Amino acid sequence: MKTKHLVSFVIFTLMSVVQVQAKTTLIHNIKGYTPTNNQGLKTFRVLAFREGKVVKIGNDETLKQFPEAIRIDGKGKTLLPGLIDAHGHVIGLGNNLLRLDLRGSRSIEEVGNKLKAYAQKNPVGWLVGRGWDQTLWPDSKFPNAKHLDKFISDRPVVLTRVDGHAIWVNTKAMQLAKINTQTTSPSGGEILRLYNGVPTGVFIDKAESLINKHIPATNRAQKERALKRAGEHLLSLGITSTHDAGIDHDTWQLYQKYAERQILPLRIYAMLGADDDKLTTMLEHGIIKDTQDFLSIRSVKIYADGALGSRGAALLEDYHDRKGHQGLMLETQPHLESLLVLSFKHGFSAHTHAIGDKANRIVLDAYENIFKTVGGKLLRNRIEHAQIIHPEDIPRFKSLAIIPSMQPVHATSDMTMAQQRLNDTQLQGAYAWQAFLKQGSKLAFGSDYPVELANPFHGLYAATTRMSRDEKPEGGWRSVEKLDRTQALRAFTLDAAYSEFREHKTGSLEQGKWADFILIDRDYFTVPHTELDDIKVEQTWIAGDLKYQKP
Template sequence: MKLFVRLVLLLCSSAIYAQTTLIHNVHGYSPTQKGELTTFTTLVFKDGKVVKTGNDSIIDEFPQANKIDGKERTLLPGLIDAHGHIIGLGNNLLQLDLRGSQSVNEVGKKLQAYAAQAPKGWITGRGWDQTLWPGKQFPTARQLDEYINDRPVVLTRVDGHAVWTNSKAMALAGINKDSDTPPGGEVIRLNNGQPSGVFIDKAEQLIVTHIPPATDEQRQLALNTAGKHLLSLGITSAHDAGIEYATWHLYQQRAKQHTLPLRIYGMLSAGDSHLSEMLKHGVIKEKNDYLSIRSVKIYADGALGSRGAALLEDYHDRKGHKGLMLETQPQLETLLKQSFSHGYSAHTHAIGDKANRIVLDSYENIFNKVGGKLLRNRIEHAQIVHPNDIKRFKALSIIPSMQPIHATSDMHMAEQRLNNEQLRGAYAWQTFLTQGSKIAAGSDFPVELANPFHGLHAAVTRMSRNSQPKNGWRAQETLNREQALRAFTLDAAYAAFQEYKLGSLEQGKWADFILVDKDYFKVNAAQIADIQVLQTWLAGNLVYQR
């Protein structure tokens, strides 16, 4: 009998070891809950979770583990993008991509080529940016008509805060000289008062509500496409900033089927007509941490590039114009109260200094009336903040959810839109960290490319990919490499109530990690953006290999 027991114990021990994997010969780095950066050469994980990290001496502790030689590559925690649009990214990868187009003519040629192979009906695309074109003026429907006039065309600006249409689309939408402009929106008009074809912020709805809705099959394809792309970039978790009712259903369906391609933290879109219904279902949390839905995404203003960001003073390059508030303060406070009453956090888009101030005022008022301060509420973007308001983030426990790549993408445009006084609190990452705020970093894909190493490079250098300006733009706000990595890992996890499950390679946490081709902490700063992901592991499973 004793021999039988010993054999059973031996078999059980072997089974346990068979489930243990050990990756050694790596240059491993991870932030920790204690605020330190730990380094290691060996990572051990079992059943999808971290067992131990350490030097080569721990290898002997796991004699029957499955051993993988890391070949001296660098190992980092899986990166977390704290602000993106997953279905939007998938759609962007599948539709007409206009990013980087240098003129209307270049857009037109891409449009014609795409239309020749696209199914009949509405043509959609995204990525145009008039600030890259000669003259930097908004385009017109007539210019699009020169390329496609027999099918409706709707092209979304790179930031998502404006659409450019042809005349066919406006006709199908019933848009004419007498069409009203909705509050929180702007219809760009010609000298004769006719709509030009560009619709900003809430005026977009005049057009986009007429586009046939996506099918479930299209949403599934967009999710799969985006997931595959994000994993290839080392992103193991993404915060989806504004999901509508159909996507809310889709994510829950895929979570139940265990087929979500990566971890998703979803924010309900405050503008969705089903918001109340979704909130009534309460917080959604999948047991393996693949899906968490516990926040509401609210829009306070527009974007800087389309002059929709709400400012305290006039735009430097458009006198008499201060941008657009998409919600009044009473409306914001109603949405905050509604979110908090269901245990949901509120994550509010605010780019301009006026919008940030009004949002902070709204949070403060509702905290004083009904509470909610402990819900890890966020301001998404927090790009242009009056210096007097930065300290209020810390006082009100508001997390600045910021996208480092925006600073280097926007720097030339921002200096045109704003004067030096307005820029004093712009993209102020180091100022936020110094006062004790945690920054949740992301990219805002597909507004920007999803590659997190572009964001890490921007955070560390405040330079463009070609190392301009020489010493960095407003370089006092740069982050060091450890701060930047933490913002894309542990602090992003904190912003989703997940710091005890994700964001670092500490014992008991999910074994989400990546192997890359260059040492992030040792490579020349200019080369951070060029780092390539070789492998991505999610819950101890290899899900991408280059």
């Protein structure tokens, strides 16, 4: 009898736990907003969710429908769907948060002082950092190795430019990599040189590998620390899902391990790096989707050209500030097409980095050719960045069903530099968000962190104002391409979810979808535009679980 009673008690206890777990939770007294799949923007005062998914959104009458529900007073806060960053680099962000951060440095001297301080705290091995941008310096010129040698000469130093498309190294690093006047630039890369042919210490795009291959590889423990740190940071910014734009085989394994253990910090849609030597192995493993929608791997990230700031973006005409130079194609069109074929034959989408108008045209040509011969048009393929596009090529995104995956902060951080690099004719199709929307294209917005800061409210501000954070130029740069607040929010939520095949799972707070949402400190739709970038996240929830609480 004692055993029978014990079994009954255990069953009763388990049933009670299940009933508690299955209980509906109501967050009320909120200003709720959500885009929807077919009804535009909806507002609500109450959100009901159970077992991680939305049961209903409604008004105060909804409270009466769930008399037994757990109630949480939202205290008048604004509630939005969890934000989705459609283009970032998770491990890179985590590493940046753990390494030397040079973002915003206004001179070589400032970089050098930060480097010296970092070296004192990290007395052994290579010194690695990221974030310098010569366009912020007084003369806007690229630096050289001797500038770094003045600060650190006995240890190798490798500093990545803010956009990731150039590195600046000291003489010690070049010596260890055996770089000299006879070293040739690889296809798709450039070694900047002095008048006598001596390398300056700046290596652009594929030339970076001449140095980077000598840096000791990041081990698994370091990647796990970077993932943890990046996850904490993204959650604090209201990002519940992120697209990781190009992962290697080790990260591919790490994500699967974390997904199986259900310990990924947020939802991740990861793209396989096309340059990884184990790409075929990963493709043959097949598409990866977990039942809780925390991990999705079903696309390949391909690089077509470099970046505008380092003059690596491939242009149809010369750079306005460097005659005779039209940037760098990192892949030939035939090789791009072979990568598309490889991706499509395994059922994977292809997401291709293209910044310059020449690169965008070549990539569009490649997609069009392969769609005719192999198929793949329905795979929600994307062009990542799509920054400078010839106006004649914009309609091709719609006809080829290519999603422009763009980063609003690039427009406002690049605008001064872009006007130096390009003439007005070249800028006609630059950062053309409204042009894409008017033709019926869906926009997937992100930040390209750690190139830019990951804060999505900086992106929402940039998208709706086309101004820098100090409110210049008045009225916005090339303001015809500004978005309204609903359009911008949709690009960071529902349409970003569409671009990862999850618009029926995430991206909005509709019945049956995951209860991913954030509470913020002011009303996104009513605050003055000057305050949009100052919005702070108070809470971040994923699948009905509180993942971040503002201290």
